[in-house]
Amino acid sequence: MLFNSYAFILIFLPLAAAGYFLLHRFFSAKWALIFLLAASLCFMSLWNVQFTLVLMFSVLINFACGSALSAAAESNAKSKKPIFITGIIFNILLLGFFKYSNFFLENVNAVFATDIHALRILLPIGISFYTFMQIAWLMDIYRQGGYRYDFLSYCLYVTFFPYVMSGPIAYHREIIPQFKTPENWTFSTSNLCRGLFIFSIGLFKKMAIADTLAIIVNGGFDASRVLTFTEAWITSLSFTMQIYFDFSGYTDMAIGAALVFNIRLPINFNSPYKATNIKEFWQRWHITLSRFLLNYVYVPLGGNRKGETRTLVNILLLFIICGLWHGAAWAFVFWGGLTGLASIVYRLWGKTGLRLPKAIAWLVYFGFFNISAVFFRAQTWQDTIKVLKGMIGLNGIYVSPNLAGNPFWQKLTVIGIRFGEWRENLPDTDMYLYFLCFLLIPFVLLTKNSNELLEKFSPNWKNALAVSLMMIAGLLLLNKTSSFLYFNF
DSSP: OOSSSHIIIIIIHHHHHHHHHHHHHHSOHHHHHHHHHHHHHHHHHTTOHHHHHHHHHHHHHHHHHHHHHHHHHHHTOTTHHHHHHHHHHHHHHHHHHHHHHHHHHHHHHHHHOOOOOOOOOOOOTTHHHHHHHHHHHHHHHHHHOOOOOOHHHHHHHHHOTTTTTTOOOOOHHHHHHHHTOGGGGSOOHHHHHHHHHHHHHHHHIIIIIIHHHHHHHHIIIIIOSOOOHHHHHHHHHHHHHHHHHHHHHHHHHHHHHHHHTTOOOOOOOSOGGGOSSHHHHHHHSSHHHHHHHIIIIIHHHTTTSSOHHHHHHHHHHHHHHHHHHHOSSHHHHHHHHHHHHHHHHHHHHHHHTOOOOHHHHHHHHHHHHHHHHHHHHOSSHHHHHHHHHHHTTTTOEEEOGGGTTOHHHHHGGGGTEEESOTTTTSOOOOHHHHHHHHHHHHHHHHSOOHHHHHHTOOOSHHHHHHHHHHHHHHHHGGGGOOOOGGGGO
16 A cells, blocks of 8 residues: 555545544553554555565564563673674564575676576565664664563554655654653644645655656656767656655655654655755755664764774765665665765865855756766666766757757857757657756755745645645546655665
8 A cells, every 4th residue: 555545545544543543532552552553564464464474573573682682781691792693683684685685696696607596585665664773773772771662662663654664764762752652642633734734745746746757767767778968867857856756755745644643753854955065965865864874884883983094984885885775786886886985075075175166066966966866766787878878978969950040059069069859769748847857956946845844834724725735636646656766675
């Protein structure tokens, strides 16, 4: 079941909220939590019951390890470190088996000329997210002790349906106390309105913008055989906007769905395309992943505490791990390495004391992001090369033949500008779609993001009208429902 489906919006979410608050009112908090846990497991099972079994297996083993680790930490027992290592290894192996087994076998076959058949396994939705959540819990216990929870609270924390499939990567200390707070057990009209407000923004982002851009993206990356300069940049820019509106749209919907239950999720996006450098970008993009990698990967590697050379190596390793987390393919490893190298260059540049004007700095980084995003999206290396060749003009730079009589454009022919069909290799669609990616640039730069709008939200007729229009538009577009991009990760 998808957030962007009639079944979720009109049936599942209302029934889950009604049952949860009615049980709180007429029975007890325990029964309400059991009901919400059952609803979350049902939500996952509607995708695939096997995914639910993997999820619960992960929860059971991690809860056992965490409980034993907490007891060992409290008594300062020698078993503390072995238990911790066992828990971490279990999570890495579980994620590795489902996500990286076939990638490993493919490379073994390529290197040793063997013919080992790929395993017939499906990647459980959400495993990359709930694995990181549980690793964070184990590491917090190991570092600080405590954090001993009852099984029901812990199980609900990991499986809570608004974020179990694609985040945000919420920490136990952010979520479990909210389920235990009596003030959150009563239905809140205010939180319902706030939840519907940001949910409708997310639905509109996904259905009206991201899925519309997908027409150009899929045509440019997957269907075309060659791309000219203009076509390649339209394709790349369209994907840059698609992935932002798709993933931030999902996050908005997750935040909204959780608010209906009086649960506040951490912010995951903060206008990332306003960033003027790579460091600022990762402080604004997929924030919960960035903070996890910083606190639970970069710091354990040594962070910046062991000299400049080690710091640069740690930065590179951090982003290679980030790339691998996103997908089991060399393209993701390359993307991670490229991003890591860019981070190293930015760090070294900062030591020179030189500063670019803000507009130029933004243009440099935004251009880099668009180029690096090609590795993130392309299905094959051939598609990657195809788009990159177009972006640097190796397949020609075409402008409309209607401009042939313009003296300015005639002068540009000396640098390779040609007059001809500039969208021949892109899908034949409405003209505005080719320019939508460009129109969205000032939109994301000049407007407030959904979290800023939510902070200032008040239930009035203007917001009610906005919610109604976005929700209606989203519902009308549900006939072309597609899954979210980050479900693949």
